[in-house]
Amino acid sequence: MREILSDIEQWLADGKQVALATVVKVYGSAPRPLGSKMAVSAAGDMIGSVSAGCVEGNVFQHAQEVLKTGKPKLMEYGITDEMAFEAVGLLCGGNIDVYIEPLDATLFSGLKDALTAQKLVSLATVLDGVQAGEKMLVFPDGRTAGDLGALTDSVRAAAIAQMKTQHTERRTFETETGTADVFIEVYPPPQRLIVIGAVHIAMVLTTFAKALGFRTIVIDPRDVFASRDRFPQVDELVVQFPADALAEMQLDEGCYVVFVSHNAEFDNPALKIALNSPARYIGALGSRRTHAKRVAALTEMGLSAAQIARIHAPIGLDLGAKGPEEIALSIMAEIIAVKRMANYE
Numbered sequence: 001m002r003e004i005l006s007d008i009e010q011w012l013a014d015g016k017q018v019a020l021a022t023v024v025k026v027y028g029s030a031p032r033p034l035g036s037k038m039a040v041s042a043a044g045d046m047i048g049s050v051s052a053g054c055v056e057g058n059v060f061q062h063a064q065e066v067l068k069t070g071k072p073k074l075m076e077y078g079i080t081d082e083m084a085f086e087a088v089g090l091l092c093g094g095n096i097d098v099y100i101e102p103l104d105a106t107l108f109s110g111l112k113d114a115l116t117a118q119k120l121v122s123l124a125t126v127l128d129g130v131q132a133g134e135k136m137l138v139f140p141d142g143r144t145a146g147d148l149g150a151l152t153d154s155v156r157a158a159a160i161a162q163m164k165t166q167h168t169e170r171r172t173f174e175t176e177t178g179t180a181d182v183f184i185e186v187y188p189p190p191q192r193l194i195v196i197g198a199v200h201i202a203m204v205l206t207t208f209a210k211a212l213g214f215r216t217i218v219i220d221p222r223d224v225f226a227s228r229d230r231f232p233q234v235d236e237l238v239v240q241f242p243a244d245a246l247a248e249m250q251l252d253e254g255c256y257v258v259f260v261s262h263n264a265e266f267d268n269p270a271l272k273i274a275l276n277s278p279a280r281y282i283g284a285l286g287s288r289r290t291h292a293k294r295v296a297a298l299t300e301m302g303l304s305a306a307q308i309a310r311i312h313a314p315i316g317l318d319l320g321a322k323g324p325e326e327i328a329l330s331i332m333a334e335i336i337a338v339k340r341m342a343n344y345e
Contacts, residue, residue: 002115004039007047017042018103019063023050024127024170024183025097035168035185042067050098062100072101072133099127107135110145118189120253122159127181151180159184189254192217196242196270197261198225204328206234219245242270251277256335259284268297275307281338283312283331
């Protein structure tokens with residue numbers, strides 16, 4: 001949504017009607033992930049993609065019809081290799097469900113405000129039945145905008161749970177008259193990789209992270225280490241004591257914090273700040289013996305066992321990694337596992 005936000009704002013400012021198409025189900029090898037979006041205006045403007053070009057023309061046509069009738073549509077697209085040149089569908093052989101709806105300008109404004117402020121938020125949309133098209137914004141503290149009637153409480157609870165894992169899902173809810181199909185989209189803040197310690201591992205790790213779309217930040221009070229000569233690719237170099245730097249950063253649910261300095265004086269005060277924040281991932285380099293000492297120090301600093309258990313240590317997926325490059329790869333692999341896999345421990 002962030003990629004097409006400004007275009008939609010401009011269309012609305014120009015008085016254009018807007019339809020929004022969203023991928024709400026993915027089967028097999030679909031070309032675009034769950035939640036991918038495409039916006040269409042009544043004037044014929046189009047932005048975004050739901051299938052990397054395979055079905056956009058057909059979606060555009062249905063979007064124009066939705067704008068005329070005011071009624072949403074749930075479309076299924078899929079194709080086999082044998083049918084590839086005979087029908088509208090996906091050349092990859094996968095299947096997608098695309099929900100096409102008139103844009104709800106009121107809720108769009110609330111969503112836009114949350115995204116602009118880089119706040120975690122979720123948006124629930126009823127896809128079928130008499131409530132089809134009804135929507136509700138849900139915030140991490142349980143506040144809502146919009147109302148889903150009898151579905152409100154159960155959908156709000158589900159949305160809050162999904163925001164903790166930051167996973168978008170399509171779910172079925174029981175109602176007095178049957179079932180309701182609800183798509184709950186989670187919008188995390190922009191992802192930031194924050195590395196404590198301007199060491200060799202950090203140089204490689206931030207290169208991987210940049211390629212994967214993270215904003216990268218390296219913190220180290222030693223300017224001889226935290227230099228542009230060593231870190232030309234990093235978005236931000238902070239020459240400051242890590243605890244002071246983290247206290248100023250307002251860590252949020254989009255933050256992935258990695259401690260690789262191997263210096264308890266740097267790490268432990270900063271770990272206390274990170275563990276008291278909603279950061280999505282916290283990992284610390286060191287052996288099991290080193291981590292045991294770290295746990296004892298953090299306990300003395302007043303942190304609970306549950307807080308300390310958030311630390312991924314020994315850091316990284318167990319790849320048998322050797323050397324800075326492989327260790328950096330294992331750390332990045334673990335970060336992606338946390339990001340993508342709701343049940344990853």
